[in-house]
Amino acid sequence: MSEETMKLKFIGKILITGEMKVVTGMHIGASKETVKIGGIDSPVIRDPMTDFPYIPGSSLKGKLRSLSEKSLEKELFAISHNPDINIHVCTDEHCEICRLFGSSKKDKNEEQKHIPSRLIVRDMHLSNDKELFDIDTGLPYTEWKFENSIDRISSAANPRQIERIPAGAKFKFELVYDAEEETELEEDITRIQMALKLLEQDALGGHGSRGYGKVKFERVTYTGYPREYYVSGDESYILKDRDSVEDIVTAFKGGKND
Helix, strand or coil, X not given: CCCCCCCCCCCEEEEEEEEEEEXXXXXXXXXXXXXXXXXXXXXXXXXXXXXXXXXXXXXXXXXXXXXXXXXXXXXXXXXXXXXXXXXXXXXXXXXXXXXXXXEEEECCCCCEEXXXXXXXXXXXXXXCHHHHHCCCCCCCCCEEEEEEEECCXXXXXXXXXXXXXXXXXXXXXXXXXXXXXXXXXXXXXXHHHHHHHHHHCCCCCCCHHHCXXXXXXXXXXXXXXXXXXXXXXXXXXXXXXXXXXXXXXXXXXXXXXX
């Protein structure tokens, strides 16, 4: 009896790059254990090597996933280790959400099934640090935001200090998409574009309902790396600097750089 074999699918990678501009102050918090006595109540996360604020890829990917789930009206399930958090996970490898963002769920036979994410979201690092270096806020590259919560019964104020990445800060972003099915290529890239547009009309980070975290994606560029490039090392296969989903998908399926 011959053993059943499985052939891995891979037709290439698509690199999506650009710049994310912070339009209103943004707060993505660090651990409160890092707060010093007399310091700010809610600090932002910083790169320990440069002390620049940065945006973790996990924060961006999680937001893109949640907005995609909502827009596609996907059924949500409580995750096992935290029943208060609901996300969409299933065992259908062709699911629009799970094939892009990954899934780990038991199927009807109670067997754990893993669907690897086709989308890698990199950490985003500050690209205009020189412009922010001289801002007069008392904090390096960020700003203080003083807020009060008011007790509705006693009218007592509860002041707090929140650190924010200021409006005008810019971050380089990089997404890497693993192309595995040519028939799903255009839909997947379109869904990524959709999620970025949704985020521009939503908020990234905390306190979005109070005006924080509006962002804008600029100079978005698609670069294709077909499988032939990796196998041969021939850089003529690279599909450079495409500026639309239609352009990169057409070029990628054609397998050559026009």
